[in-house]
Amino acid sequence: MEKHITLPLTEELARTLKAGDTVYLTGTIYTSRDAGHKRMCEALARGEELPFDPQDATIYYVGPTPAKPGQVIGSAGPTTSGRMDAYAPTMMSVGARGMIGKGARLPEVVDAMKMFSGVYFGAIGGAGALLAKCIKKCELIAYEDLGAEALRKLYVEDMPLVVIIDSEGNNLYETGRAEYLASRV
């Protein structure tokens, strides 16, 4: 099913999204990769606040190329989400509900998604030039020393995504492949 949604990703909205849905996402999202997640989880462990309000937030796993003059951002496709698996349950426990990336997730992440009504969206890996077109604003908000891995606040319009794992734990990587193979018999 094709859906146009506007953030924040409330629990109510998250529950309407199903694995296999094509979603066009509009709103504010935050970027972070391994190094940023590590710092955020260390900050939480020390009882400190995050550089953004995590409640109903969506995090895009991306390290963009530098913007050319006149560009909002450089190429900005997803990185492999599995490297954030060690941190994702902690992020969901403080309210960050949406994740945008690519690739498989561990069962612990899926369990946390079921507990906190999380949604895992897939952006097309390797389509960084196309995805950059949906990013209308980009602001560096923390961890500047990490370069491409710094935390950025983005405003996106109609970002094309697919729901890979929904809040009930349904997984397009399993169902999509099974359906294709069944259609070949």
Place this chain on the structure above:
Amino acid sequence: MRQVNVSQITETVRRLCIEANTHLPEDVKCAIETCRACEDGAIAQGVLDNIIENYNIADWENVPICQDTGMACVFLEIGQDVHLVGGDLRSAVDEGVRQGYDQGYLRKSVVKDPVRRGNTGDNTPAMLYTEIVPGENVKITVGPKGFGSENMSAIRMFKPSAGLQGIKDFILETVEAAGPNPCPPMVIGVGIGGTFDKAALLAKKAIMRPLDTHHPDPFYAELEDEMLEKVNALGIGPQGFGGRTTAIGLNIETLPTHIAGMPCAININCHVTRHKTEVL
């Protein structure tokens, strides 16, 4: 004896870093478009359409195809009748990478220590491979390698008794384990023979070989076709969402090996299989 100033190598590496990251080779585009025509599912078709639109945008706007602009793998084939002058070759290549990644607005993705990390800030050092060949030319290939796919690569030292079946099973097992992580559709490079290290290098060279070519030995040429078909019967599909196109190409490179062994390395690449060559 022909003299080549290393400043020419710096300039060529600089330009090739930018061009390889911006313009996908025609054979790769052609393979993706052929696969698009064979997909039936709406999601798989949509993914391939977006991938095609993406490399067209990169072409027209001169922007990187993918944000992971890779480690710069630089292959130099240096003619034995060439005398390199004007400085140190390794520094000249790194300078080309430094300039290319800066001027091309490419991402700096290299850390200075594998365990203690810390970005080098300029994407150096290059992964440099040099080979001395007959003649008086210098052939330079730059192949930026992303790590979403590099991380899914594998190597195994087979006993000779494992035979052809062992290699076939290993290819399918590696692609299965990679699943959606390396941004399928993939390009699969298989290196068989040599030593532990040479097999890995063969696999890397295999992903750089044009996808519309075959191994010169018909035995391996047929194996390339057979294994591509088997990989595409796994159903992983574009981005792992299910479909026919799990891989757009599978190339095999081989070398003689020891009586006691049969090394096999598999280098996985994504659909953004970038490389550009120039001869000085």
